[in-house]
Amino acid sequence: MTESGARLDHLVSVLKGRGYRLTPQRKAVLQILAASDGHLSVEQIYARVKKDFPMTSLATVYKTVTLLKEMGEVLELGFSDGGNRYDGRKPYPHPHLICIRCRKIIDPEVTALSHLPQEVASSTGYRIVNHRLDFFGICPECQAAENQAGNNSAGQAARRNSIRRW
Amino acid sequence: MTESGARLDHLVSVLKGRGYRLTPQRKAVLQILAASDGHLSVEQIYARVKKDFPMTSLATVYKTVTLLKEMGEVLELGFSDGGNRYDGRKPYPHPHLICIRCRKIIDPEVTALSHLPQEVASSTGYRIVNHRLDFFGICPECQAAENQAGNNSAGQAARRNSIRRW
């Protein structure tokens, strides 16, 4: 069985185990989340679901994603500008690396972080339940594009206009 | 001179140095940011500004905070549920510890993190320009409150209802 197939089976069993119904729309969302690279927006999920179920509504996608999030089977990467992303394959805290130009997100390997929550808990008395580590930068492709644009004013304007919040 | 006084002078000089006018409303926002604990919401800033300038509008507070953010003099802690906070004293990346019950935010001491951006840059080819590390947990006060509430159903309902997104 494929990795995404196993993940899909798990999601289905968790859903049914809690007494939720497996509608075609939900199954489509689960499939997409199980097979994704882990950084989909709701709009992206919606677009892919509609290929199979054109009458699916955006609200249903939101409801399903929220349901999975509450069950701990999807990790929400929330951003204040509304560009939220969802990871249905690794629904536990892990570092992310986000390109501020093209919004691509990857999972970098970062060493020796597992002790940090315990360290913070010990020094502050807080009970740590979650954490998040994001790096923001410019991916190699966007760096190349910027270099190619050179120092002409059009390139500078493009760079100015691509500044985003995070 | 006090620390917040020095910080205020710095903010004023940066603003004027870039040709921006120092209006009473802006000065009030700068004072509050310079004197704050570093984790104010826009609404909190607005409420404090209005004590001195009751006719100040929320839009002006937003504009001033955005201006300072673009100048790199305020750190925005954006959250996807809209509860954004602003730090006018330490406008550079540093870890935060957020209570998911009362929303209190403190700056924990976390060791040996400065090498991480370089490590990620080396292994991925990204040019890292920013990063963010947040810990989410329950502060000692809220832990005590939950223990006092005990295992009665009212306490459990209170805990259920206080779950927030992050």
Add this chain to the structure above:
DNA sequence: GTAGGTGCAAATCGTTTGCTGATTC
């Protein structure tokens, strides 16, 4: 005097919700 800033209200946009008819189990 004038460019820039303020206040107001309306617009924006991702997300949530109320409701009615349809569907899973």
Add this chain to the structure above:
DNA sequence: GAATCAGCAAACGATTTGCACCTAC
């Protein structure tokens, strides 16, 4: 056959914006 779910459209809430008037310089 019910309780749950989907679709729709309206509501929501933080933030942004257009515009007419005002004011710091």
